[in-house]
Amino acid sequence: MADDPENTLVFSLDTGDVVIRLRPDLAPGHVERIKELTREGFYNGVVFHRVIDGFMAQGGDPTGTGMGGSKKPDLKAEFNAEPHVRGICSMARSSNPNSANSQFFICFEDARFLDKQYTVWGEVVSGMENVDALPKGEPPRTPGKIVSAKILADA
Secondary structure (H helix, E strand, O other): OOOOHHHEEEEEEOOEEEEEEEOOOOOHHHHHHHHHHHHOOOOOOOEEEEEEOOOEEEEOOOOOOOOOOOOOOOEOOOOOOOOOOOOEEEEOOOOOOOOEOOOEEEEOOOOHHHOOOOOEEEEEEEOHHHHHOOOOEOOOOOOOEEEEEEEHHHO
């Protein structure tokens, strides 16, 4: 399941567990931020506020509105050539390329038009069916949430 526990993120959703292989080789700063926020408990209880069937599920905003983030400074973009395909985890941002903070999205299907414009930081290695099962909507009437998040090395 996980060859590197320090770079394996587990989201326990209300639909089931999602295991994500972190990719510090692609986005070291973003992976560091995700691990830092996870270890602080930031993602626990946070909802997926924007879930678009056939596109992606977005979460990571503690306000649940899509307008919030952590109190940490925004990240410098680490755009890479990793394709946005099913299971890819990438950072959400505003129109400013260096505005990623805590929000992220997981692709349901190929979204190659996002390539090299958003920072890919991980990929789902198991539990994608639990992402597929999230309630859809912008926002969903009863949004799915991250019950808890942990780095496998800490488990």
